[in-house]
Amino acid sequence: MSDALRPMARPRLYEQVIDRLREYVAQARLGAGDKLPAERDLAQQLGVSRTSVKQAIVVLQVQGLVEARHGGGTYLVGHTLDAEPVEQLVERRQRLPDVLDAREAVETKLAELAAQRRTKVDLDAISAALDHMREEIAAGSYGVEGDRRFHAAVTAAARSDILAEFMNSIAERITESRTESLRQPGRPSRSLTQHVAILDAISLGDGRRAATAMRRHLRTVAKVRLLSWNPDDEDDGRRDEDDGGAGGDARE
Amino acid sequence: MSDALRPMARPRLYEQVIDRLREYVAQARLGAGDKLPAERDLAQQLGVSRTSVKQAIVVLQVQGLVEARHGGGTYLVGHTLDAEPVEQLVERRQRLPDVLDAREAVETKLAELAAQRRTKVDLDAISAALDHMREEIAAGSYGVEGDRRFHAAVTAAARSDILAEFMNSIAERITESRTESLRQPGRPSRSLTQHVAILDAISLGDGRRAATAMRRHLRTVAKVRLLSWNPDDEDDGRRDEDDGGAGGDARE
DNA sequence: CCCGGACAAGTGGCCCAGCCACTACACCAC
């Protein structure tokens, strides 16, 4: 095979620095939160300029492997500097309907968690979002912003970084459907009603009911969106049984 | 809400440069392979040092969005500088307990979708994974690989790129818990039994039952893991009601 | 005793000016 004739690797200095840092972290038995040597020290010990060290650190930073505090040093985030495998497989597009499935999966869980973990502050925030949406609708608007705030507040109340980040990553695509959905006749007020139901369940600490209410809401939203594609479909609150989440008991 | 009191954003200069570059690429209608302005020019026009421009380019480089040829200029790889959402997800770290919540949220949905969309080929794949696990167990092994294959096969049958990518992004952390879980006495055979139940439901096209079975399975797994942390907790198959997924009707 | 301000050291953010290495391209000789 002509494998030997593949393009020559032209390693950048900062890449070599990254490798060395990886090695160092492993050998030095550093763990999460541990402090890395100062940039100036690293530069001197590695025999490279501080700029190159900085470039390496910038890379590790955007990969979330390291955290640099201005004036406070650079710290390990995880127990290793190894990049996530996912990072390597890039370039793949998703079909749009996926968003709906994903949103139903994640947001019902978020509602359930929110019911279990919400604090007074969370409830106030959600309630404020509803007020905002109410005002928007009263003013003749669609209530897009209020809707966004509501879902954001619920997400915040669930206290799951990982799910919140996932929601964040599909936020843009959700926004597209949000506007389209709220443009439907009578939709804003209906969404508002459903929001209220979700808040009630969360307020009561009833995770199961919160999940159910959220699912019903999302199905409504989805249905609207589907309408503009294929006018069949029915099913709304009928088969919404419940979510399998743990019962209503609030956290400890 | 106390949203106003969240940590102040402390934007790094190179991040702002990246944003500007994104903007520029969009406005200038640049496409794949097009050449970016020279670093020196960018620095001057943006009013920042060349160092900062370089840091920005380094970031875009490791993200595979741009290619810098020593002495030959910097070129666009894709038609945009937007990072893939999954990639952004990975650029941050999450707490560990989140994984359990996330997995329950996503995998139950995957099971439901799999029941609705699975083809004969999918069922064969899942079945093969079970066979493999059975053999492993018979050979005295824990069945780790078979377990992995099973969940992978179910994920594949669900045909949701977005959820599959999400699973992929937390795959490593799942792996950690998998081994630990299967080390529990009697656990491999019990997991196998639960897998069979999941396959049955998927095979029947019963999304609801598939979701329920998957949830029960994940609760079992989670319980094991929790045991090594805090020896309280009970609840296994008791309150596992069912998932709110659509009924059993297979797609179309 | 505790709180809060002042101070100094440590450290990251950013910049400047410059040299080197490599690429691209035009030109020239064969």
Next chain:
DNA sequence: GTGGTGTAGTGGCTGGGCCACTTGTCCGGG
């Protein structure tokens, strides 16, 4: 046409420097 040469353009990397922020320490007022 082929291949060498020269030159301008451009990225890679350096070293030094200034500024801003964080942290810890010390000290005086309450």
